[in-house]
Amino acid sequence: MWAAFEEEECSRQNTSPAVSMALLCCTVVVLLWVFDSASATAVHMDYGGVPLWINRLLGEPSVLSLQGRMDRAWFRANNPQACPQECDCPIHWPTAVYCEHRGLADIPDSLPGGTQYLFLQGNNISSLSSLYLANITGLRWLILDNNQLQSDKLYQAALQNQTKLQYLFANHNHLRSVPNALPAGLKQLRLTHNQISSISPETFQKLHNLTLLLLQGNRLQTIAEGDLKGLVSLNLLDLSGNSFTSIPKHLPPSVQQLYLSNNRLSGLDEDSFEGFLQLKHLRLSDCGLKSHGIQTEVFNVSSLVELDLSYNKLTTVPTVPTSLQYLYLEANKIQEFNVTSFCREVGPTSYSRMKILRLDGNKMTYQHLPPDWVFCLRVLERIYV
Numbered sequence: 001m002w003a004a005f006e007e008e009e010c011s012r013q014n015t016s017p018a019v020s021m022a023l024l025c026c027t028v029v030v031l032l033w034v035f036d037s038a039s040a041t042a043v044h045m046d047y048g049g050v051p052l053w054i055n056r057l058l059g060e061p062s063v064l065s066l067q068g069r070m071d072r073a074w075f076r077a078n079n080p081q082a083c084p085q086e087c088d089c090p091i092h093w094p095t096a097v098y099c100e101h102r103g104l105a106d107i108p109d110s111l112p113g114g115t116q117y118l119f120l121q122g123n124n125i126s127s128l129s130s131l132y133l134a135n136i137t138g139l140r141w142l143i144l145d146n147n148q149l150q151s152d153k154l155y156q157a158a159l160q161n162q163t164k165l166q167y168l169f170a171n172h173n174h175l176r177s178v179p180n181a182l183p184a185g186l187k188q189l190r191l192t193h194n195q196i197s198s199i200s201p202e203t204f205q206k207l208h209n210l211t212l213l214l215l216q217g218n219r220l221q222t223i224a225e226g227d228l229k230g231l232v233s234l235n236l237l238d239l240s241g242n243s244f245t246s247i248p249k250h251l252p253p254s255v256q257q258l259y260l261s262n263n264r265l266s267g268l269d270e271d272s273f274e275g276f277l278q279l280k281h282l283r284l285s286d287c288g289l290k291s292h293g294i295q296t297e298v299f300n301v302s303s304l305v306e307l308d309l310s311y312n313k314l315t316t317v318p319t320v321p322t323s324l325q326y327l328y329l330e331a332n333k334i335q336e337f338n339v340t341s342f343c344r345e346v347g348p349t350s351y352s353r354m355k356i357l358r359l360d361g362n363k364m365t366y367q368h369l370p371p372d373w374v375f376c377l378r379v380l381e382r383i384y385v
Contacts, residue, residue: 048190061093084108107132127153149173156181193217205230216240267293331361343376
């Protein structure tokens with residue numbers, strides 16, 4: 001049975017259809033989100049663009065700040081465990097320590113030894129040393145978003161010794177490279193909106209459990225062979241908003257969700273997505289793509305379910321596999337609709353599985369649709385023109 005959404009914490013986040021279905025199968029999870037409010041200070045909690053799901057059965061805590069939501073004096077008087085003066089240690093989440101938005105320059109001293117969830121976002125922390133976390137051995141989440149972290153001040157032992165760490169969030173910092181010596185048990189690494197321009201070949205070699213890697217909003221131009229070696233379980237890879245001019249090679253073949261929007265791609269070769277046997281969701285919006293630069297068979301990936309090509313400079317609909325269910329082509333320069341883009345032939349079993357097709361914001365109207373399009377797109381649920 002699904003847990004009720006916490007007050008102030010629930011809202012909808014754009015996720016791909018496969019992700020939504022997979023999450024519906026989880027036991028007890030809660031999608032958390034904070035609404036902007038005119039009467040209260042807005043809290044920036046995008047966690048790198050992918051929502052943070054929590055499992056109450058594991059005792060995972062609220063991701064909202066407790067400031068203004070609890071009587072700190074009462075909790076301190078009744079909480080048997082010691083708590084740093086700068087932080088909040090709620091009785092109902094005894095393994096969570098909230099030190100967010102406190103103006104801290106360093107991680108507080110004397111953190112409770114049983115700390116598993118440490119919230120440090122919105123401070124002025126620039127370095128990370130093993131001394132700060134020396135008495136903690138069971139840390140599971142470390143959230144350092146919106147700090148001043150610098151690559152040359154991240155000491156290897158600080159993270160390497162945290163063998164239980166599964167979620168590391170360091171979005172909106174000043175990192176120039178992906179941290180080395182990450183713990184092998186890490187499942188999620190979120191490093192969006194830093195200044196990352198390089199990845200050391202040994203960085204990911206032992207991260208066989210990592211399923212989510214967010215690197216959007218950085219300065220990556222290329223990914224060399226071996227840079228992502230070891231990521232055998234990676235499901236979601238977000239490289240949007242970097243400086244790629246072509247689809248990077250040497251990406252993990254296990255990836256099911258690949259996001260490359262907001263790069264300046266010169267074109268797409270026929271082998272751009274070769275080897276991705278499980279790729280389901282591909283986002284290439286706002287990449288400056290033109291029809292003449294897209295090779296005919298580039299999207300011939302039978303596993304593909306969702307394709308986003310919105311906000312480009314396409315003049316024709318590209319050829320897509322009949323298995324595709326969601327195609328977003330809004331805000332291009334498309335003037336014609338060719339049925340062969342969706343169906344090479346039409347018959348009792350030969351038709352497109354397309355459910356949602358967006359063509360709005362182009363140079364065409366419903367009158368441009370050929371009369372036989374309904375025979376090809378026979379299971380279409382919505383079309384926007």
